[in-house]
Amino acid sequence: MKFFDAHTHVQFAAYDADRKEVIKRALESDVFMINVGTQRNTSASAVKLANEYAERLYASIGLHPIHTEKSYHDEKELGGGEAAKSFTSVGEDFDYDYYKKLALDPKTVAIGECGLDYYRLSEETKEKQKEALVRQIELAKDVKKPLMIHCRNAFADLIETLQSPSSKLQNPGVVHFFTGTADDAKKLMELGFSFTFGGVVTFPPKAGQPRADTPNYNEVIKMIPIDRILSETDAPYVAPVPYRGKRNEPAYVVEVVKKLAEIKGISNDEMADKVFENSKRIFIPI
Numbered sequence: 513m514k515f516f517d518a519h520t521h522v523q524f525a526a527y528d529a530d531r532k533e534v535i536k537r538a539l540e541s542d543v544f545m546i547n548v549g550t551q552r553n554t555s556a557s558a559v560k561l562a563n564e565y566a567e568r569l570y571a572s573i574g575l576h577p578i579h580t581e582k583s584y585h586d587e588k589e590l591g592g593g594e595a596a597k598s599f600t601s602v603g604e605d606f607d608y609d610y611y612k613k614l615a616l617d618p619k620t621v622a623i624g625e626c627g628l629d630y631y632r633l634s635e636e637t638k639e640k641q642k643e644a645l646v647r648q649i650e651l652a653k654d655v656k657k658p659l660m661i662h663c664r665n666a667f668a669d670l671i672e673t674l675q676s677p678s679s680k681l682q683n684p685g686v687v688h689f690f691t692g693t694a695d696d697a698k699k700l701m702e703l704g705f706s707f708t709f710g711g712v713v714t715f716p717p718k719a720g721q722p723r724a725d726t727p728n729y730n731e732v733i734k735m736i737p738i739d740r741i742l743s744e745t746d747a748p749y750v751a752p753v754p755y756r757g758k759r760n761e762p763a764y765v766v767e768v769v770k771k772l773a774e775i776k777g778i779s780n781d782e783m784a785d786k787v788f789e790n791s792k793r794i795f796i797p798i
């Protein structure tokens with residue numbers, strides 16, 4: 513059985529002490545992975561890391577919508593040093609030429625994570641987020657690689673942007689950590705997108721009504737055809753059960769696949785094969 517963690521961040525500072533061991537555990541579990549960049553330096557380090565391994569490690573490069581803002585800083589991503597703080601305080605503009613160089617690397621298989629995130633939005637960055645997304649769609653078209661989209665609390669605007677004729681891509685890509693509704697999923701599928709699901713699928717459903725933006729995962733996953741479903745960890749964040757609350761890592765994607773199999777009512781083997789096939793078709797066409 514082979515597994516595919518289609519969205520992870522092993523290049524982040526959270527793994528500075530034991531990155532090689534984390535990757536070794538993944539490779540021993542037959543887990544392929546795409547390390548996803550979120551800004552200039554984590555995109556460059558994703559490409560560098562992918563090139564240190566002959567196979568099974570790939571990179572995605574791009575500017576995450578939260579990094580178009582000035583104040584955001586995540587210690588797991590950049591470490592706690594003063595240098596990292598002053599670096600993130602800039603608020604990044606999308607530098608097309610910088611990212612295009614990284615995009616052309618043979619180990620780069622996607623553009624992103626790019627998208628819209630209205631969760632901690634300060635209104636004036638809304639336009640900036642959209643601008644960066646549009647430029648990254650252009651880049652995906654330019655280098656003929658699919659998109660790795662991040663979207664939080666912004667599905668209506670995301671879908672509107674992707675529906676624009678100038679956003680049409682032959683191989684559109686995935687919406688990672690999908691949290692939209694069944695209706696959002698349908699619209700995105702019409703546009704050719706697939707979806708990655710991560711650790712959250714293994715969490716027991718919360719009592720009471722879900723918030724409007726956190727749908728019943730099982731129902732959405734049941735509705736989405738199996739050839740549009742991929743697995744991810746989004747490590748170091750959101751570790752699946754039984755590792756919930758700990759630092760996540762790509763080897764744990766096995767738990768996500770197990771749960772997806774259960775929801776879809778098929779065997780683990782079949783789910784792993786399907787997810788692997790889908791990931792290869794989208795990201796590593798031969």
Ligand SMILES: [Zn+2]
Nearest residue numbers: 519548625746
């Ligand atoms: Zn991510």
